[in-house]
Amino acid sequence: MDKVKVMIVDDHEMVRLGMKTYLLTEDRIEFLGEAKSGNEAAQLAKLYMPDVILMDLLMENGNGIEATKKILSFHPHCKIIILTSYYDDEKVFPAIEAGAHSYLLKTASAEEVADAVYKAVKGESVIASKVADKMMNRFRPQERKPHEELTSREMEVLQCLGEGMTNQEISESLFIGVKTVKTHVSNILSKLDVADRTQAAIYANRNGIVYRGGKKE
Numbered sequence: 001m002d003k004v005k006v007m008i009v010d011d012h013e014m015v016r017l018g019m020k021t022y023l024l025t026e027d028r029i030e031f032l033g034e035a036k037s038g039n040e041a042a043q044l045a046k047l048y049m050p051d052v053i054l055m056d057l058l059m060e061n062g063n064g065i066e067a068t069k070k071i072l073s074f075h076p077h078c079k080i081i082i083l084t085s086y087y088d089d090e091k092v093f094p095a096i097e098a099g100a101h102s103y104l105l106k107t108a109s110a111e112e113v114a115d116a117v118y119k120a121v122k123g124e125s126v127i128a129s130k131v132a133d134k135m136m137n138r139f140r141p142q143e144r145k146p147h148e149e150l151t152s153r154e155m156e157v158l159q160c161l162g163e164g165m166t167n168q169e170i171s172e173s174l175f176i177g178v179k180t181v182k183t184h185v186s187n188i189l190s191k192l193d194v195a196d197r198t199q200a201a202i203y204a205n206r207n208g209i210v211y212r213g214g215k216k217e
Contacts, residue, residue, distance in 0.1 A: 003030040004121050007048065009041040009067065010034075010056040010083070015106070019054060019083075022110040029117065038062025042070045049075055052117050055100070057084040057091055068098040079120035083113065087130045093138070102126040146192045147207060154191070155209070157184040161197050162204030 006029050010016050016034045023029050032048040035041040039062035045053065053071065057064035068080050079101040084091065087105060095103060102116050105128045116126040127135070150158060153174075160170040167185070171178045185197060194200050204210050 003028055004117055005030045005032050005048065005051045006117060007032050007041070007044060007050040007053045008034040009036075009038070009053060009059075009064070011036045011059040012056075015056070019110070019113070023114070026114055029114070038064060038067030038070070041067045045071045045075055045078065050078060052079045052081060052120050054083045054113065054117075055080050057082060057086060057095065065094050065098045068095065068100055072099045081113075081116055081120060081126075083108075087128065087134065089134060089138075092131050092134055096135075103131045104128050105130065145207065147203070147209060149191050150188065154184050154188050157181065158188050158192075158200060158204050159209055161185070161188070161201045162210035164201060 006023060008016050008019050008023075008031075010019075013036075016036070020031060020034060023031050032050050033044050035044050037059050041053065041055070042062070055064045055068060062070075064082060064084070068082075071078055071080065080099065081102040081104060082095050082100045083104050083106060085106045086092075087103075092103065101120050102125045104113060104116055104126060108116075108128065112126075119126055147155065147158065153176075156174055157170055160173060165173065167178050167181045170176075170181045174181075185200075188200055189196065192200055192203055194203060
């Protein structure tokens with residue numbers, strides 16, 4: 001098979017040297033060159049047109065996200081593998097949105113990085129487990145709390161219950177009939193899946209729903 005043409009982009013010389021030393025031992029990889037900034041990477045990529053680029057994220061004179069966008073604008077078939085120490089949301093999602101093919105952490109072994117290179121040219125992505133967890137959490141529907149199913153009026157009644165008010169006091173405070181209050185209380189107990197108004201009051205206080213002096217706690 002043809003050799004995979006690879007470039008390394010990282011602002012730390014020791015990282016570049018370490019990766020270069022390993023890649024040169026791989027028979028199936030042709031090492032094209034290295035860059036220490038995003039802008040330099042774009043210039044070299046236009047010159048060499050690599051198959052794969054191992055791209056750091058935080059660099060001066062053009063970061064990895066900017067470089068990824070720039071390179072893919074003139075070389076869309078290039079597979080860019082982010083290789084970084086960072087996996088917070090502010091780094092992961094902009095990199096993926098910029099067009100990064102894979103996202104690895106620098107804790108990965110040299111063998112794992114090489115494997116990601118070979119998979120990239122076959123169209124397969126490799127995502128570090130910590131990064132994959134973040135991606136899944138972002139798109140996984142968040143569980144709704146029981147009180148989010150209450151109507152606005154039921155929320156007002158629940159706030160009153162949390163303050164220990166009786167049905168009569170709730171009626172006078174909200175200007176609704178006692179019978180209506182009882183109906184709302186019954187609906188609240190059902191939706192919160194609690195046994196009585198005392199448990200509903202405890203729920204309201206635990207979830208910061210109670211108001212005192214016009215301000216939510």
